[in-house]
Amino acid sequence: MKTFEEKWTAWIDGELSDAERAEFEASLEDRAAAEAEKDQAHKLGAFLKEQLQPRAMGNEEFFHHQLRERMAAETNEPAQSRPSQTRESWWTIRRLLWTGATSLALFAICTFFVMREQPEPEPSQYLTQILNARVDSNVSPNATVSIFQTKQDRVTVLWVDGLKSLPSDYAAK
Protein backbone atom coordinates (compact mmCIF):
# COMPACT_ATOMS: atom_id res chain seq x y z
CA MET A 1 0.00 0.00 0.00
CA LYS A 2 1.63 3.21 -1.14
CA THR A 3 1.41 6.31 0.96
CA PHE A 4 0.14 9.56 -0.44
CA GLU A 5 3.71 10.88 -0.65
CA GLU A 6 4.84 7.88 -2.66
CA LYS A 7 1.89 8.14 -5.05
CA TRP A 8 2.39 11.87 -5.44
CA THR A 9 6.07 11.46 -6.25
CA ALA A 10 5.39 8.68 -8.73
CA TRP A 11 2.67 10.85 -10.30
CA ILE A 12 5.06 13.81 -10.64
CA ASP A 13 7.70 11.60 -12.23
CA GLY A 14 5.26 9.81 -14.53
CA GLU A 15 5.98 6.50 -12.86
CA LEU A 16 2.38 5.43 -12.28
CA SER A 17 0.70 2.95 -14.55
CA ASP A 18 -2.38 4.17 -16.43
CA ALA A 19 -4.71 2.56 -13.94
CA GLU A 20 -2.79 3.92 -10.95
CA ARG A 21 -2.66 7.38 -12.46
CA ALA A 22 -6.38 7.45 -13.17
CA GLU A 23 -7.11 6.28 -9.65
CA PHE A 24 -4.76 8.82 -8.11
CA GLU A 25 -6.03 11.72 -10.19
CA ALA A 26 -9.60 10.82 -9.31
CA SER A 27 -8.68 11.01 -5.64
CA LEU A 28 -7.33 14.57 -5.91
CA GLU A 29 -9.61 17.18 -4.44
CA ASP A 30 -8.27 20.05 -6.51
CA ARG A 31 -6.98 18.65 -9.72
CA ALA A 32 -6.00 22.04 -11.17
CA ALA A 33 -3.91 22.93 -8.11
CA ALA A 34 -2.27 19.53 -8.21
CA GLU A 35 -1.43 19.92 -11.88
CA ALA A 36 0.07 23.32 -11.15
CA GLU A 37 2.08 21.80 -8.33
CA LYS A 38 3.30 19.13 -10.69
CA ASP A 39 4.36 21.82 -13.10
CA GLN A 40 6.24 23.55 -10.27
CA ALA A 41 8.05 20.34 -9.43
CA HIS A 42 9.10 19.95 -13.04
CA LYS A 43 10.30 23.55 -13.15
CA LEU A 44 12.31 22.97 -10.00
CA GLY A 45 13.85 19.84 -11.47
CA ALA A 46 14.79 21.57 -14.72
CA PHE A 47 16.15 24.55 -12.79
CA LEU A 48 18.34 22.37 -10.57
CA LYS A 49 19.56 20.36 -13.51
CA GLU A 50 20.52 23.51 -15.36
CA GLN A 51 22.20 25.21 -12.42
CA LEU A 52 23.92 22.25 -10.80
CA GLN A 53 25.86 20.88 -13.70
CA PRO A 54 28.88 18.85 -12.65
CA ARG A 55 31.54 21.18 -11.44
CA ALA A 56 34.86 20.74 -13.18
CA MET A 57 37.50 19.33 -10.95
CA GLY A 58 40.68 21.32 -11.00
CA ASN A 59 44.04 19.62 -11.21
CA GLU A 60 42.80 16.20 -12.20
CA GLU A 61 46.29 14.83 -12.65
CA PHE A 62 47.11 15.63 -9.07
CA PHE A 63 43.86 13.98 -8.00
CA HIS A 64 44.97 10.77 -9.71
CA HIS A 65 48.47 11.06 -8.36
CA GLN A 66 47.25 11.56 -4.81
CA LEU A 67 44.83 8.67 -5.13
CA ARG A 68 47.50 6.35 -6.52
CA GLU A 69 49.77 7.25 -3.61
CA ARG A 70 47.07 6.44 -1.12
CA MET A 71 46.20 3.20 -2.91
CA ALA A 72 49.84 2.16 -2.83
CA ALA A 73 50.04 2.94 0.87
CA GLU A 74 46.89 0.94 1.51
CA THR A 75 48.20 -1.97 -0.55
CA ASN A 76 51.46 -2.11 1.39
CA GLU A 77 49.93 -1.57 4.80
CA PRO A 78 47.64 -4.61 4.82
CA ALA A 79 50.54 -6.76 3.61
CA GLN A 80 52.55 -5.80 6.67
CA SER A 81 49.71 -6.23 9.07
CA ARG A 82 48.42 -9.44 7.56
CA PRO A 83 50.11 -11.85 10.00
CA SER A 84 48.51 -10.22 13.01
CA GLN A 85 45.15 -10.15 11.25
CA THR A 86 45.47 -13.84 10.49
CA ARG A 87 46.38 -14.57 14.08
CA GLU A 88 43.39 -12.65 15.32
CA SER A 89 41.02 -14.35 12.97
CA TRP A 90 42.34 -17.85 13.89
CA TRP A 91 40.90 -17.55 17.40
CA THR A 92 37.32 -18.39 16.75
CA ILE A 93 34.92 -18.95 19.66
CA ARG A 94 34.94 -22.70 19.06
CA ARG A 95 38.72 -22.85 19.03
CA LEU A 96 38.89 -20.79 22.18
CA LEU A 97 36.51 -23.18 23.92
CA TRP A 98 38.42 -26.25 22.78
CA THR A 99 41.73 -24.73 23.80
CA GLY A 100 40.36 -23.84 27.23
CA ALA A 101 38.90 -27.32 27.80
CA THR A 102 42.10 -29.03 26.68
CA SER A 103 44.19 -26.84 28.96
CA LEU A 104 41.98 -27.66 31.93
CA ALA A 105 42.20 -31.40 31.21
CA LEU A 106 45.99 -31.24 30.93
CA PHE A 107 46.20 -29.31 34.18
CA ALA A 108 44.02 -31.87 35.97
CA ILE A 109 46.13 -34.79 34.68
CA CYS A 110 49.40 -33.13 35.65
CA THR A 111 48.07 -32.26 39.09
CA PHE A 112 46.96 -35.85 39.63
CA PHE A 113 50.38 -37.28 38.81
CA VAL A 114 52.27 -34.68 40.78
CA MET A 115 50.10 -35.21 43.84
CA ARG A 116 50.36 -38.99 43.59
CA GLU A 117 54.13 -39.02 43.36
CA GLN A 118 54.65 -36.57 46.17
CA PRO A 119 56.60 -38.35 49.00
CA GLU A 120 55.20 -38.64 52.45
CA PRO A 121 56.26 -35.67 54.49
CA GLU A 122 59.19 -36.40 56.71
CA PRO A 123 58.47 -36.30 60.38
CA SER A 124 59.98 -33.39 62.12
CA GLN A 125 63.35 -33.67 63.76
CA TYR A 126 61.74 -33.34 67.15
CA LEU A 127 59.28 -36.15 66.45
CA THR A 128 62.02 -38.39 65.12
CA GLN A 129 63.98 -37.95 68.30
CA ILE A 130 60.98 -38.88 70.41
CA LEU A 131 60.18 -41.92 68.32
CA ASN A 132 63.77 -43.04 68.41
CA ALA A 133 63.94 -42.58 72.11
CA ARG A 134 63.48 -45.83 73.80
CA VAL A 135 61.65 -46.04 77.01
CA ASP A 136 63.24 -48.48 79.38
CA SER A 137 60.44 -50.96 80.25
CA ASN A 138 62.32 -52.08 83.33
CA VAL A 139 62.54 -48.65 84.78
CA SER A 140 59.10 -47.51 83.66
CA PRO A 141 56.94 -50.53 82.96
CA ASN A 142 53.71 -48.49 82.66
CA ALA A 143 55.12 -45.71 80.58
CA THR A 144 53.17 -44.59 77.55
CA VAL A 145 54.20 -42.02 75.05
CA SER A 146 51.61 -40.36 72.81
CA ILE A 147 52.30 -37.87 70.07
CA PHE A 148 49.81 -35.39 68.69
CA GLN A 149 50.80 -33.40 65.70
CA THR A 150 48.91 -30.65 63.90
CA LYS A 151 50.86 -29.82 60.82
CA GLN A 152 48.78 -26.92 59.68
CA ASP A 153 49.38 -25.15 62.99
CA ARG A 154 52.96 -26.51 63.09
CA VAL A 155 52.37 -27.84 66.58
CA THR A 156 53.50 -31.17 67.95
CA VAL A 157 52.47 -32.34 71.43
CA LEU A 158 54.25 -35.11 73.21
CA TRP A 159 52.15 -36.71 75.89
CA VAL A 160 54.26 -38.81 78.25
CA ASP A 161 52.64 -40.74 81.02
CA GLY A 162 54.13 -43.10 83.65
CA LEU A 163 57.75 -42.17 83.13
CA LYS A 164 59.92 -41.97 86.19
CA SER A 165 62.63 -40.28 84.25
CA LEU A 166 63.37 -39.23 80.72
CA PRO A 167 65.75 -41.43 78.81
CA SER A 168 69.26 -40.27 79.35
CA ASP A 169 70.06 -40.07 75.65
CA TYR A 170 67.04 -37.92 74.91
CA ALA A 171 67.64 -34.29 74.30
CA ALA A 172 66.11 -31.87 72.01
CA LYS A 173 68.83 -30.57 69.79
Next chain:
Amino acid sequence: MNRGRARPKMDTEATAAEADVPELDLVRQAQAGDTEAFDQLVSRFRTRVFGMIYNMVHNEQDAWDLAQDSFLKAWKSIARFRGQSSFYTWMYRIVMNVTIDALRKKQVKGSGAEFNDEVQLKEIEPASRTVPHGDALPHERIEQKEIRGRIDAAIAQLSPEHRAVILMKEIEDMQYHEIAESLGCSIGTVMSRLFYARKKLQNLLRDVYENV
Protein backbone atom coordinates in the same frame (compact mmCIF):
# COMPACT_ATOMS: atom_id res chain seq x y z
CA MET B 1 5.96 1.34 -12.24
CA ASN B 2 7.91 2.15 -15.32
CA ARG B 3 11.57 1.39 -14.78
CA GLY B 4 12.43 0.75 -18.35
CA ARG B 5 13.10 4.35 -19.21
CA ALA B 6 16.57 4.68 -20.60
CA ARG B 7 18.91 6.92 -18.71
CA PRO B 8 20.86 9.41 -20.81
CA LYS B 9 24.19 8.02 -21.76
CA MET B 10 26.68 8.73 -19.06
CA ASP B 11 29.36 11.18 -19.95
CA THR B 12 32.81 9.92 -19.24
CA GLU B 13 36.16 11.56 -19.42
CA ALA B 14 38.12 8.63 -20.69
CA THR B 15 39.88 8.80 -23.99
CA ALA B 16 38.32 7.08 -26.98
CA ALA B 17 40.62 4.10 -26.62
CA GLU B 18 39.91 3.80 -22.92
CA ALA B 19 36.21 4.19 -23.48
CA ASP B 20 36.29 1.14 -25.73
CA VAL B 21 37.09 -1.08 -22.78
CA PRO B 22 33.83 -2.29 -21.24
CA GLU B 23 33.28 -1.11 -17.71
CA LEU B 24 32.90 -4.65 -16.39
CA ASP B 25 36.25 -5.66 -17.88
CA LEU B 26 37.92 -2.77 -16.10
CA VAL B 27 36.22 -3.83 -12.88
CA ARG B 28 37.44 -7.43 -13.28
CA GLN B 29 40.98 -6.23 -13.95
CA ALA B 30 40.84 -3.91 -10.94
CA GLN B 31 39.60 -6.79 -8.83
CA ALA B 32 42.71 -8.69 -9.90
CA GLY B 33 44.81 -5.80 -8.56
CA ASP B 34 45.32 -3.85 -11.76
CA THR B 35 45.68 -0.26 -10.60
CA GLU B 36 45.74 1.03 -14.17
CA ALA B 37 42.30 -0.42 -14.79
CA PHE B 38 41.03 1.17 -11.61
CA ASP B 39 42.62 4.43 -12.68
CA GLN B 40 40.52 4.29 -15.84
CA LEU B 41 37.40 3.76 -13.78
CA VAL B 42 38.36 6.80 -11.73
CA SER B 43 38.78 8.78 -14.94
CA ARG B 44 35.32 7.79 -16.07
CA PHE B 45 33.56 8.78 -12.89
CA ARG B 46 35.65 11.41 -11.17
CA THR B 47 33.80 14.47 -12.48
CA ARG B 48 30.37 13.03 -11.72
CA VAL B 49 31.49 11.87 -8.30
CA PHE B 50 33.17 15.16 -7.50
CA GLY B 51 30.19 17.15 -8.82
CA MET B 52 27.73 15.08 -6.82
CA ILE B 53 29.74 15.48 -3.64
CA TYR B 54 30.23 19.18 -4.25
CA ASN B 55 26.49 19.65 -4.60
CA MET B 56 26.10 17.90 -1.27
CA VAL B 57 28.80 19.68 0.74
CA HIS B 58 29.21 23.01 -1.13
CA ASN B 59 32.92 23.17 -0.49
CA GLU B 60 35.57 22.39 -3.08
CA GLN B 61 38.24 21.15 -0.70
CA ASP B 62 35.81 18.95 1.20
CA ALA B 63 34.47 17.59 -2.09
CA TRP B 64 38.02 16.77 -3.21
CA ASP B 65 38.83 14.97 0.02
CA LEU B 66 35.57 13.05 0.07
CA ALA B 67 36.00 12.05 -3.58
CA GLN B 68 39.45 10.75 -2.69
CA ASP B 69 38.07 8.84 0.28
CA SER B 70 35.27 7.40 -1.86
CA PHE B 71 37.57 6.13 -4.59
CA LEU B 72 40.01 4.76 -2.04
CA LYS B 73 37.21 2.94 -0.29
CA ALA B 74 36.03 1.59 -3.64
CA TRP B 75 39.54 0.31 -4.37
CA LYS B 76 39.77 -1.39 -0.99
CA SER B 77 36.43 -3.11 -1.36
CA ILE B 78 36.27 -3.70 -5.10
CA ALA B 79 36.85 -7.41 -4.55
CA ARG B 80 33.42 -7.53 -2.94
CA PHE B 81 31.69 -6.07 -5.99
CA ARG B 82 29.63 -8.92 -7.42
CA GLY B 83 28.16 -7.16 -10.42
CA GLN B 84 24.60 -7.42 -9.13
CA SER B 85 24.18 -3.74 -9.90
CA SER B 86 26.12 -1.50 -12.22
CA PHE B 87 29.51 -0.32 -11.03
CA TYR B 88 28.09 3.18 -11.23
CA THR B 89 25.35 2.37 -8.69
CA TRP B 90 27.78 0.52 -6.45
CA MET B 91 30.22 3.41 -6.60
CA TYR B 92 27.46 5.86 -5.75
CA ARG B 93 26.59 3.85 -2.70
CA ILE B 94 30.12 4.33 -1.43
CA VAL B 95 30.06 8.01 -2.36
CA MET B 96 26.80 8.52 -0.50
CA ASN B 97 27.97 6.65 2.58
CA VAL B 98 31.18 8.65 2.76
CA THR B 99 29.47 11.98 2.10
CA ILE B 100 26.50 11.47 4.40
CA ASP B 101 28.84 10.31 7.18
CA ALA B 102 30.93 13.45 6.70
CA LEU B 103 27.86 15.68 6.76
CA ARG B 104 26.56 13.98 9.88
CA LYS B 105 29.88 14.48 11.65
CA LYS B 106 29.90 18.09 10.58
CA GLN B 107 26.39 18.50 11.92
CA VAL B 108 27.45 17.09 15.29
CA LYS B 109 30.32 19.56 15.44
CA GLY B 110 28.23 22.47 14.20
CA SER B 111 25.30 24.24 15.69
CA GLY B 112 22.79 21.67 14.57
CA ALA B 113 20.70 24.33 12.94
CA GLU B 114 21.00 22.66 9.57
CA PHE B 115 19.00 19.84 8.03
CA ASN B 116 15.61 21.00 9.03
CA ASP B 117 13.50 18.76 6.84
CA GLU B 118 10.23 19.94 8.24
CA VAL B 119 8.07 21.18 5.48
CA GLN B 120 5.82 23.94 6.62
CA LEU B 121 2.94 22.94 4.46
CA LYS B 122 0.95 26.02 5.23
CA GLU B 123 3.71 28.02 3.61
CA ILE B 124 3.46 26.11 0.39
CA GLU B 125 0.73 27.62 -1.59
CA PRO B 126 -0.85 25.73 -4.39
CA ALA B 127 0.90 26.61 -7.59
CA SER B 128 -2.26 28.01 -9.07
CA ARG B 129 -2.13 30.77 -6.47
CA THR B 130 1.61 31.26 -6.59
CA VAL B 131 2.94 34.40 -8.13
CA PRO B 132 6.53 35.58 -8.20
CA HIS B 133 7.36 37.56 -5.11
CA GLY B 134 7.10 41.25 -5.72
CA ASP B 135 10.34 41.98 -3.95
CA ALA B 136 12.31 39.37 -5.84
CA LEU B 137 15.10 40.62 -7.94
CA PRO B 138 14.40 40.77 -11.67
CA HIS B 139 16.12 37.98 -13.47
CA GLU B 140 18.41 40.46 -15.24
CA ARG B 141 19.92 41.45 -11.90
CA ILE B 142 20.32 38.05 -10.37
CA GLU B 143 23.84 37.02 -10.90
CA GLN B 144 24.73 33.42 -11.50
CA LYS B 145 26.69 33.37 -8.29
CA GLU B 146 23.75 34.56 -6.30
CA ILE B 147 21.52 31.95 -7.85
CA ARG B 148 24.02 29.30 -7.00
CA GLY B 149 24.27 30.69 -3.50
CA ARG B 150 20.50 30.49 -3.08
CA ILE B 151 20.45 26.91 -4.32
CA ASP B 152 23.31 25.90 -2.05
CA ALA B 153 21.66 27.56 0.92
CA ALA B 154 18.38 25.80 0.19
CA ILE B 155 20.01 22.42 -0.24
CA ALA B 156 21.98 22.98 2.96
CA GLN B 157 18.69 23.03 4.82
CA LEU B 158 17.94 19.48 3.75
CA SER B 159 19.20 16.49 5.66
CA PRO B 160 22.01 14.56 3.96
CA GLU B 161 19.59 11.81 2.96
CA HIS B 162 17.14 14.27 1.39
CA ARG B 163 19.96 16.05 -0.41
CA ALA B 164 21.20 12.78 -1.82
CA VAL B 165 17.78 11.75 -3.07
CA ILE B 166 16.91 15.01 -4.82
CA LEU B 167 20.34 15.32 -6.42
CA MET B 168 20.43 11.75 -7.61
CA LYS B 169 16.97 12.07 -9.09
CA GLU B 170 17.09 15.54 -10.59
CA ILE B 171 20.75 15.85 -11.53
CA GLU B 172 21.81 12.27 -12.12
CA ASP B 173 18.49 11.08 -13.59
CA MET B 174 18.74 7.94 -11.53
CA GLN B 175 15.77 5.62 -11.20
CA TYR B 176 14.10 5.06 -7.85
CA HIS B 177 15.52 1.57 -7.50
CA GLU B 178 19.03 2.78 -8.29
CA ILE B 179 18.75 5.50 -5.67
CA ALA B 180 17.39 2.96 -3.21
CA GLU B 181 20.33 0.65 -3.91
CA SER B 182 22.80 3.50 -3.56
CA LEU B 183 21.37 4.62 -0.26
CA GLY B 184 20.53 1.18 1.08
CA CYS B 185 16.87 1.96 1.66
CA SER B 186 13.52 1.01 0.17
CA ILE B 187 12.01 2.53 -2.96
CA GLY B 188 9.15 3.81 -0.82
CA THR B 189 11.60 5.66 1.38
CA VAL B 190 13.22 7.20 -1.68
CA MET B 191 9.86 8.39 -2.97
CA SER B 192 8.84 9.76 0.39
CA ARG B 193 12.13 11.62 0.81
CA LEU B 194 11.78 12.97 -2.71
CA PHE B 195 8.33 14.30 -1.88
CA TYR B 196 9.56 16.26 1.14
CA ALA B 197 12.79 17.41 -0.49
CA ARG B 198 10.89 18.80 -3.47
CA LYS B 199 8.34 20.53 -1.30
CA LYS B 200 11.08 22.10 0.77
CA LEU B 201 13.07 23.29 -2.22
CA GLN B 202 9.97 24.58 -3.98
CA ASN B 203 9.21 26.56 -0.88
CA LEU B 204 12.71 27.99 -0.66
CA LEU B 205 13.50 28.51 -4.32
CA ARG B 206 10.21 29.30 -5.98
CA ASP B 207 10.96 32.99 -6.31
CA VAL B 208 14.31 32.16 -7.93
CA TYR B 209 13.26 29.64 -10.51
CA GLU B 210 10.13 31.55 -11.36
CA ASN B 211 12.24 34.60 -12.22
CA VAL B 212 15.15 33.01 -14.01
